[in-house]
Amino acid sequence: MEADAESLWSQLQATGKERIKDLCRNPLRLTLLCATWKVENALPETMAELYEIFVNFIYNWKGEEFLLTDEEKDKLTNEQKDKLLDKIKNDLNETLGKLEKVSLDGEVSRFRLTHRLVRQYLGKREAKSSLLNRALKLGWLNEVGVAAEKPREKVYGFYHATFQEYFAALAVEDWDYFLPKDHCDRPVEGKRYRIFEPQWKQVILLWFGREDIKAKAEENEKEKEEFIRALVEFEDACGEWNFDKVDRGFYEYQANFIAAAAINEFKACSLADEIVRQVVRWGFGYFNTEKQEWRTFLDPIKEAAREVIPQTIRPLAIAVLIEIIRMTKNEDTRRKAVESLEQIDPGNPKAIAGLLEVIRTTDSKYTQYQVIESLDKIDPGTGNPQAIAVLLDIIRTTENEDTRWKSAEILGKIDPGNAEVIAGFFQFIRTTKDFLRLIDLHGIIKGNPELITGLVKFIHTTQDEWASGEAANSLGQIVQGNSESIGQLIEIIRNTTEDDYIRCQAANSLGKIDPGNPEAIAALEEILWDAGADKYTRGRAAESLGEIAPGNPQAIAALVEILRDAGADDSTRRQAAESLGEIDPGNPEAIAALEEILRDAGADDFTRWRAANSLETIAPGNPQAIAALEEILRDAGADNDIRSRAAWSLGEIAPGNQQAIAALEEILRDAGADDDTRWLAAESLEKILTTRNTMQESSPP
CATH class of the missing domain: 1.20.1440 (de novo design (two linked rop proteins))
Structure with missing residues (x-):
């Protein structure tokens, strides 16, 4: 059975068998071809030959059991049965062909045959030896309902429309039936020109595939x-x-x-x-x-x-x-x-060669891009060396970034394990100006250890810090859950001689690759405690911990320690507090740290503003947070943006709070407060009072 399947598959891929291959995309035809196929067989050359095989298969499969009556089975000798079976097959083919010709010439319901029409050609159904009875038993015809115009009359449908067309083609003896032979330059009176009637097209093609039109x-x-x-x-x-x-x-x-x-x-x-x-x-x-x-x-x-x-x-x-x-x-x-x-x-060598020539010679970048895209469809994953050479050359020489990206993508699909492809791929990575699109190649890189290793190696070795960082960030999105890349990113993060920006991007990538991974959490904790790392890298480490370690006790402990560390910079503490709020909502130490940052006049304005924002997220209704925001709001020496943010945050986290209402009313009365702060105070006051009134109305008396 397996040998038969391999043999059939091989024949369907052969040059010159495209028409048969297309026909067998239809599930019914493919099923019949599989049922009739043997290793020693050869695929038919024409559609008519294919249907001849199918029809003979049906006759041989159902044979005597369905074609002969009980009386014929009992009384006839085997030789007589064989002769009768041959006659029945020929009669059925001929008569069904005549019936289908009449049906196709009809103006309506060409594929729905009325009982009256069927009986005219195949006889009465009641007669056991009638062609109609035999056609129904074989399944060539099936009762499909009643006529719309005459509900009491049965309607028959053919096994499949293409078999109907095949039988019709068998019943045409001369092509004059399709195109009058005596046509000169004007219609021949009384003759039909079926070549221009669409329902006859397949019949004409099947007629051309027949080998029995003439004796020789x-x-x-x-x-x-x-x-x-x-x-x-x-x-x-x-x-x-x-x-x-x-x-x-x-x-x-x-x-x-x-x-x-x-x-x-x-x-x-x-x-x-x-x-x-x-x-x-x-x-x-x-x-x-x-x-x-x-x-x-x-x-x-x-x-x-x-x-x-x-x-x-x-x-x-x-x-x-x-x-x-x-x-x-x-x-x-x-x-x-x-x-x-x-x-x-697709896959034709001459067609592929033609596409490659266009890629090499066209002056239009749009055409070049489109043809490269077509190459993916016509030559998918074949490892074609000519295609590889042309695409590598495009990566090396063209200045159009879209074309280079598409070439890299197709290269990865053609032969992702090829050493030359991998080398060209990383030459492209080293020279591209658009690293943010590296994620577009995730399907290629994800399943290829060589490309993952090469990408990490590139991150390690390139002199371009921005490119290395973006590559590390993209790697995190590309290789979700890949243990090898996790280990390599951990190695980058722990390498204290590595550039801080690279370590920061690697930490961020790690957060995207494998949420909850204990080694990833440990590595991020390590960078968080590294006083030698810049505050941006430490902040990103804290942010990544918030993404990958919800509820993790070690991560919570590490973030709490950073919050308690007076020597830690405000930005890192703020990010640690925010991350702590994500992985352990309502954590009192996170809230206290954010309050402290808000009160710290020495902290930069942006850090204080973000602290207020974080409090809004992690501590709605918290009295300490409300008090800290009120203090900022009343501090005439505080930056206006910070006071404005504090006013807005109060509206978010303090619904119905009396102290918050008093603080906001005080700001509204303060002629020295800037307009933005007073405007946000009014808006927050409206939100708080509306919420309080709603709560009072819904409370039981």
Whole structure:
């Protein structure tokens, strides 16, 4: 079973099997193909051949049990049964085909067959030996309800619409049924032109894939060749069209588009190369040698041609598209051609080579970026050495940061373990001007130990302190929960000879990587106690402790000790208090420390302001905090911003508090207070009084 699966997968990836591979994206077709596949098999060349395999599988699977009546099973010899089974299969195929032709020609409900129509072709259901009874037992037809216009009449549906189209194709003996053979330049009276009716398109393609149209193979090919030529040379007599942007009539384009799809079912067609070249020309334009310029067609023509390109013979289409990419100087045309390559056949070596050439040669940075992005879709994770070389060169030479970032991202996906890729990746990191976007590459770095190690090594060794710090910060977001990076960041933090800014960023990264990690907490405590570290680094360590250690007793103890340390700078103490409020809300020592900072006239204004802000967060309603804020508010010598902040904070933490109300009223009466402070005092007073009134109204009498 495993060998069969591997064999099928290998065949589906083969060049030239793109059409079959696309068909098998449908779950029903894929299921049937898997059920019929054996290691020794070869994939069919055409859609018709694929459906022939499916139909024969259904017949062989259900066989005698479903196709023969009990009487036939009992009375007939094995030889007679085999002959009868063959006859039933042929009769069913032929009659179902006739039925489906009539159905497809109908104006409404093409896929819902009335009981009257079905009975006309397949006989009465009551007769056990009728074709209708056998078709229902096989599952070719299923009863699906009643007719909307006649509720008492049953309605049947086919097993699947594509089988309906296949049986219809089997019932067409001559292509004259699709396009009158005696057509010249005007409609033939009394004949239908089914090539222009969309419901017949798949039937026409299936007809081209048949091998039994004529008795001999050469006659088969001749018949198909004639049909293709008739499509290509079709004239609609809708006027002369010899303009630059329109070179033929509407129906002539439609006939050619049918031919372009049909040659994918009839690859031996002598006109195939000419047809594909023409359709791509309509889709993307051509170089006018006389005018020495690139010419394109009207948008509706371009769009229709581009839609049919993936349906035609792909290797031919790829070759022509690559030719256009090489020749055209029109960047929009190039981009559209690249998009078509991306859709037609991801992984095709010629398509990849064409994209790489565009990357190397285009003067447009936008086109270069788009093509690099397309390379990710058309050549994902293959380790292509040519692609690696081109992308490394882009990183080394281009000045466009967006293009360099996209190249680095694609490189990481193509072959993340490649030594040359890793070297190029870190060359890029050393020279990029936009470290904040390093997080964009988290998907690549996260699963790659070499890249993680290299990034940490870069943080250790670079002479650019800002770049090193930003890299450490990004690393924290990239490698959440990665034990190796935790250890490396701890090592950076503990290295006292390391630059303070780097240690600070490493500490911050550590907080993001692994909340609650005991080694991370210990490392942050260590830097917090390092009197030699600058206050910013110690403050960041305190901040990180607040993020990663909720409820941790060691972290709480360390932060409390910093608060008690008279030698610690105000900024570190304030951050320690704030972090303590986060990991241990309501902690009295944190509140006391913040109050002390608020009262300390020697503390800088920003620190006092932040202390008031922290108190607002961690101690709503706390009497000591309220008292400290009142003291700041009444201190005429305090900075105006600090007094304003104290007024605002009182409104937040002291709802209904009488002392806070008195302090705010006093500020409002103080003619010496600045306008901002008085305004915030009024706003806070309103908030406090409103809250008090609400509380009184809701209290029981």
